[in-house]
Structures are given as structure tokens and as C-alpha cells.
Amino acid sequence: MNGAEFVALSLPPILIGVFAAIACAVPGNFLLLRRQALIGDAISHVALPGIVVAFLITGAVTTWPMMLGAAGAAIIAVVLIELIRRLGRIEVGAAMGVVFTTMFTAGVLLLEQSDTSSVHLDVEHALYGNLESLIWLDATGWTSLADPAALAGLPPELPRMAVVALLVGLLTLLLWRPLTISTFDEGFARAAGLPVTAIGLLLVIMAAVAAVAAFDAVGSIIVIAMFICPPAAARMMTNRLDHQMGWSIGFATVSALSGYVLAGYGPLWLGFDNSISAAGMIAVMSGLILAIAARFGPCRARVAGS
């Protein structure tokens, strides 16, 4: 494959995959330590009804209404989970299970009932995205990267995902200390005067934004995998949160790169002419990294030294 083809066909999806992976992995570190790892799972399921409702209202597959719809659905889900947990005195895992399965179901039903045959919106797309189709038709080679006219033809998911990844990163840097303190010792954080509840909510919102943006570009399967696998693997490597953050970003990048390359070129190397799902392959790669870290990572055991 020459440069022109690579820049046009593979570079945008690779970059989108990497940005999506990083945007999810960064808040994932805190969610993992707070035992809220499955929030990402819940959010990516409830995004579906949000997106469908947004589509039914606007009648078109446009970005911002859909992002708003998904974010709104995520907030409704979090509120419902809290309601069921507090008022119904139901354990949080079960409350989550009730809410996200029902909302996902409602999304599926709405989708099947409404006429979406004319647009590219279906359950399979929602689950595993269409990373491979996010190509850059205007590119003619590496020089296009410096050509404003060609850059305008970039798939819109790329700049959006980059901005979201950057925002998530900046916010995490800015709020590093309060986030860390309230994650490790909520009582101390409260005593020190930090708005613990607001910080918790902000983290969930940050995760929701990352999830929704990534969901739109690459499907929910990567979102769930990237929220959990890279931070979990990083957790096996170190006892320091800043190092863990670094490891997780590295693992997320490696999973996205290797997953995309294996999915796109792997079958060709084996002599088949069809590529396989990149989203699925990225999730598998992150799982492979987690498996290796869980087996050999220096800090894999629960108690140090045992």
C-alpha cells in the first residue's frame, strides 16, 4: 500500500480509533478505582434510545442533536439508577441492569418501528460502528496533510473525536488533585472541603461525553472495552495513579493501532480479500493486553508481595 492510499483510507480511521480509545481510557482510570467501571457499559447502551429519539425529532442523521440526545439519555439513566437505588432500596448493580437493559430495549423497538431504512442507522451500527468507512476521499498523499482544501474534506468524526479527547485530557489535568483525593479517600476529601458529589457527577458527565462521541464514531463495543481494559491492565503495572494513567493511554493507543491494522490487513496477509470488524478487533487486542498484564504485571496481586 502506498502513501496516498494509506493517508486516504487508513490514517483517519486509525486516528479516530486512537483518539476514541484515549478519551475513554482517561476517565476509565478513575471509574475503575471508584468501582464504577460498569457506568461506561450502561452509558453506551442507553445512548441508543437517545440517538434514535434525536433522529425521530430532527428527521436526519446530524451530529449535534444526536450527541445531545445521547447525553440526555445518559443523564436520565443516571438519575433513574439513583432513584431505583435509593427509593427502591435495590443494590446498584441490579438497578443499573434494570435501567440500561430497558432503555436499550426501548431504543431497539423505536428503531424497528420507525422508518430508518433510508439512513444509515441500525442496531448493528450502534453496536460495532463503522470505523472502516470513515475515509478521507480528498487526500492524495502525505502532502494533503498540509493542504487546507483537502483537510476540509476530513471525516467530521476525526476533528470532533480529537477535540473531545483533548477536552477530557485537559479537564483531567486541571482537576487531577481533587479527582485523585476524592477517588482514594472520599471522607478526607469531604473534610477538606471538596465538593465530592459534584466531582463524582462531573466524572460521570465527562465519561458520558467521551462515550457518546466515541459511540458515534466507532460503536459501543470499543467504548466499553476502552473504559475498562486499558485502565485495568495499567492497574496491574503500577501502584501510582499518574503512572497508571500513562500506561493506560499507552495501552489504549496500542490496542487501537494494532486492532485496526490486524483487522484491515490481517485477512489480506492470510490470503482473504475481505477485512474484518476493526471495532471488534480493537476490543480483542485490549483484552489480550489485559490478559498479559493480569498474568505477568508486577502489581497484579491484590496485596503487594503476596
Place this chain on the structure above:
Amino acid sequence: MFGLGYNAILVTVGAGLLGASAGLTGTFLFLRKRALVSDAIAHATLPGVALAFVVMVALGGDGRALPGLMAGSALSAWLGLLAVGWLSRHTRLAEDAAIGAILSVFFGAGIVGLTVIQSLNTGRQAGLETFLLGSTAGMLFTDAMIIAIGGALAVVAVILLRRPMLAVCFDPGYAAATGRDVHRIDLAMMGLVMAVTVVGLKIVGLVLIVALLIIPPVAARFWSDEAGRVVLISGLIGAFSGATGAILSASAPNLPTGPLIVLAAFAVFAASFVIAPKRGLLASVLWHLRYRRRVHLRQGLLALAQGHPIYEAFTMRLLRRAGLARADGVATDQGRAAAANALLDERRWQILRSDPKFETTAALYDGLRPIDTVLTPDQITQIDRGLGPRGAA
């Protein structure tokens, strides 16, 4: 039956049985506080489905044969379960993180498998996507029989294993101390859930079977505090949702069965959440209002007895409505008697709480409970000896 066709009746019976077995087995998972393990199990079936298809085609058979696909999905779900267990026991990951990791990775592998199948036989759709959301179109009699037998076996297993499973749900430590093998009982519980998941793949699909395993137990929990009954109620709710969803979906074209079953279950949950006695929302609100009235009335009476003015409008309204006080805040005769009683009660409690002999009884003090509901008349006489002349206490 409701003017349904042969196929619809088949689906209704199958869905009802599936709902019942999901409700029964899901309850144990819910009581063990591991409801979301079912999410991992369900997603982990997908690579097995894909692999089984490939193997069956390679052996020259029909890739879509249900028994083969079920065997494959059971195998990979079991692997997923073991992986969740291994990760949460042998590494520092909490169980929720292990669940999330396994479900996403296995599901990703399954998606890869599906796309591999697509590229293997281009032009011929394998139709395995129906396992994501289920499909009852073209369900065969043999399929229904497999689901019915699987569901019935799960029910029998629940009946046989209910005691050890409940013991482990409530107090794993105690169960282990009394010689039960907690780890194996847990595995049996998970195995049952896995069996139901595999059986349900065809009708509701792997994404929605999770709902059937979680929602009926949560709904049933509102109706009883007794575990055996919760299991039973949950099974009934599951059966009702399964059958209702199937009938509704047969009533009109274009209504998929799986989602309707889940929505039926959710409707039962929502109703339980609101109207269930004791644990329901309505009951809690009523209880809270009643409690508030009692507190205000008691405090109002104490104020009357001690001649304090009452500024709280709500308290005043309650006293007036009960005929205990007049609008200007002066007690009626009846009110004075009630107030004196309340004050006497409060004094008796005071003495009781300062006496270490009554330590356990004193713990019952909540400022509302009349003392003669916790002490015998003899004990009250004994306490009254400690009461000084009026006003001295």
C-alpha cells in the same frame, strides 16, 4: 388461544417457559448481589456462536442448527465465566471491572467472528445477527422443544439446589463454616444462569436476555421479604412477561418479540416499584407522612403540657383537627388530658433511659413509642416510684 396461529402459540409457550426459568435463576444472582454477571455471561456467548457456525459448516452440516450453536455459546460463556472468576480472585481487579472487561472483549471477539463468517461465504447471509436481538420468525417445533426442555431442566435444578444456593446468597461465610462448598455452589448458580442464557438466545437474543435475568427478581423483591417467595414471584413475573410479550408481538406485524418481552417485564417492575405494599414508593410516602404527623402531634402535646407556645402551623392544624386545641393555641379539656399523658410518658422514658438496668429497652426510645407498649404494668409502677412530685423532674 386468542386467535393465534400455530407458530405464535409455540412462541408464546416457549417465551413463557423461558421467562419463568430466567426469573427463577436470576433471583439467586440478584440476592448474591452479582446481577451484572449475567451481562458478562450473555455477551460471552457470541464468539461461541460464531465458532460453532464455522465448525458446523466445515464439517459439512447446516451452520444454523440450533443445538450446535447452543453448545458453542455455552462453551464460550463458560470460558467467560471462568475468566471473570479468575480475574476477580487472582488479580486486584474488582468483580465489576472483571465483568466489564470480559463482556467487551468476548463480545468484540464475537463481532470479529461474525465478520469472518460474512467474508467466508460472501453472498450467503448466515443470519447469525439474529442472536444479538433474538428472532422468533420461523421458529421450528424442534427449536421450541429444545427451549421448553431446557427451561424445564433449569426449573428442576433450581428446585433441587435452592437450599444451598440461598444459604450462599445470604451468608457465604456461614455457609462455608457449615461445610458447604461456596465456590462450587456459586459455579452451579452461574451454570444455571448460563443455561438459561443459552436457551434464551434464540428468542430474545443475547443483549436482552440480561433484562429477563435481572428485571423480574428486582420487581419480585418489592413484594416479599422472604427469599423462597421472591424466587417464586420472580418466576411468575418472568413467565407472565414472556407470554405477554409473545402474544403482543403476534398481534401486529413488525413488533419484535424480544423487546416486547423486556418491556412487559419492565412494566411489571414499574408497577411493583410504585404500588407494592411496604417496599413500594406509595407505601413509603404514606409511611413517611404518617410518621411526620405522629412527630408533630407528640411534640405539640408536649408543648401544650409545658405551657410553651406553638409556632409551627402544621402542628397547630393537627392539634385542632384532632380536637386537642383551639385556634388560639389553648388546649381543650381533651387536649389537656392527652398532653398530661404525653408528658408522663416522656418522664417515664427519661427515668428508664437513665437506669442502666433498662439498657436494652432504652434503645427502643424514639420519642414516639408509648412506654406501655414496651414495659409491663409492674415495671411501669416500679418506674413511677422514681417520679418526683409534679414539676420536680
